[in-house]
Structure formats: C-alpha cells, structure tokens
Amino acid sequence: MARVIAIDGPSGAGKSSVSRIVGEKLGFLHVDSGALYRIMTWQCLKRGVDVDDPAEVAREAAKIAIECRAVGGRIAYFVDGEEPGDRIRTPEISANSSKVAAVKEVRDIVTGLLRSMTAHGDIIVEGRDITTAVFPDTPCRFYLTASAEARSRRRQKENADKGIANETADAVKAALLARDTMDSKRKYAPLRKADGVVEIDSSDMTIDEVVAEIVKLCGNAWGTAS
Numbered sequence: 001m002a003r004v005i006a007i008d009g010p011s012g013a014g015k016s017s018v019s020r021i022v023g024e025k026l027g028f029l030h031v032d033s034g035a036l037y038r039i040m041t042w043q044c045l046k047r048g049v050d051v052d053d054p055a056e057v058a059r060e061a062a063k064i065a066i067e068c069r070a071v072g073g074r075i076a077y078f079v080d081g082e083e084p085g086d087r088i089r090t091p092e093i094s095a096n097s098s099k100v101a102a103v104k105e106v107r108d109i110v111t112g113l114l115r116s117m118t119a120h121g122d123i124i125v126e127g128r129d130i131t132t133a134v135f136p137d138t139p140c141r142f143y144l145t146a147s148a149e150a151r152s153r154r155r156q157k158e159n160a161d162k163g164i165a166n167e168t169a170d171a172v173k174a175a176l177l178a179r180d181t182m183d184s185k186r187k188y189a190p191l192r193k194a195d196g197v198v199e200i201d202s203s204d205m206t207i208d209e210v211v212a213e214i215v216k217l218c219g220n221a222w223g224t225a226s
C-alpha cells in the first residue's frame with residue numbers, strides 16, 4: 001500500500017519547500033493540496049462566480065474538471081489540458097481562496113482527489129487539513145509552523161522572487177494573518193494541530209534542518225533507513 005506523509009500548517013511556514021525536498025529524498029511524490037483550492041478559486045473567478053455565495057461556488061465547483069498526473073516527482077494538475085502555473089499565485093487568488101476553501105462541497109471534491117493520488121505511489125501531501133481530515137491515520141503527520149514575522153518575511157521574498165507582486169511587509173503580513181484566521185475559524189476541516197502530530201516550529205531553523213527532522217522521523221515510523 002502507498003505510504004503518505006501529511007504536513008499541515010499556516011501560510012508561509014515553509015510547507016512547500018520542505019515537502020518538495022523531503023519528497024525528492026525519500027522518493028515520494030509531492031502533492032500541493034492548496035493548489036487545488038487555488039485552481040477552484042481561479043476557475044470560479046474566471047467563470048464570473050460570486051465567491052461570497054457558497055451555493056453558487058458549490059454548483060460551479062462540481063463542473064470543474066482537474067486532471068492529476070505524476071510528472072517529475074510531483075503530482076501536476078491540468079485544467080483543459082494546461083497547467084495553471086503562476087496564474088493561481090496572484091494576490092487576488094490568494095485573497096479569495098479561503099472563501100472557496102470554506103465551502104463543504106469544494107472540500108469534498110478536493111479531499112476525494114487527494115485520496116485518489118495514492119494510486120500514483122507514495123506521496124507527501126501538504127495543506128491545512130491533511131493530518132486531521134484527509135489522511136488522519138497515516139503514521140507520519142507533522143504540523144509545521146513559524147512566527148508570523150518569519151512567515152510574512154518568507155512569503156514576501158517568495159513573491160518578489162517570482163515577480164508576481166510587490167507588496168510592503170505590512171501588507172503581506174496582514175493578508176497572511178487574515179487568511180490564517182479564515183482557515184482556522186471555518187466550519188469544515190479548519191486548520192488546527194491534531195492530537196498526535198509532531199509540531200515543528202521552523203522560525204529559527206533552516207529548510208535543511210526541518211527536512212532532516214522529518215526524514216529522520218519518517219524513517220523511524222516506517223522502520224526504513226533514511
């Protein structure tokens with residue numbers, strides 16, 4: 001049976017970079033679950049859906065076809081035969097994705113897609129409800145966090161590096177905290193630290209240190225050399 005490493009945590013905690021590298025080291029496919037919520041948001045906005053209306057979002061979400069394929073160490077998503085790329089990384093999508101992700105029907109669709117990905121092999125999945133709702137029974141579950149300052153600093157640098165936004169540190173921090181609040185306060189599968197998960201605070205850790213910790217603990221859990 002395919003093995004699953006589950007990683008949750010707030011925005012900017014370093015989940016994506018860490019998951020990518022751990023996946024490479026252990027030969028697990030990297031699965032970015034947030035990208036699926038971003039695709040749903042992108043498509044809803046593109047199709048003129050009022051994202052403040054959960055019923056309208058739910059109706060449209062059922063019509064969005066996302067194809068998932070294993071490509072170069074990760075699960076890639078295709079909509080109408082194309083990868084969305086940075087079109088789902090804009091501040092507009094970031095700001096609206098918490099609303100779309102709060103809709104139960106959207107969560108059910110994305111959860112189904114995520115669970116079906118074990119058909120491709122061992123996976124490392126990062127998000128907000130992976131340890132609590134999507135794969136709560138996997139032995140390797142982590143809650144990756146960092147201070148709000150460290151997280152907004154990283155997010156601002158990431159955005160600047162990609163050349164997709166040029167916001168002040170304060171604006172980045174405010175947007176990040178607003179999303180944290182929505183993601184943790186929503187009714188369905190809110191972001192929370194589940195019982196029994198390993199918490200890692202990466203505020204003062206390098207990516208390599210976090211990766212080493214996760215690789216070691218997964219090795220212990222599955223009894224494999226790492």
Ligand code: DC
Binds near residue numbers: 098099101126129179
């Ligand atoms: O990690 P991210 O910023 O790409 O996530 C985009 C949005 O999707 C964000 O509002 C949190 C939400 N999300 C979620 O609700 N559950 C997940 N498993 C992953 C992301």
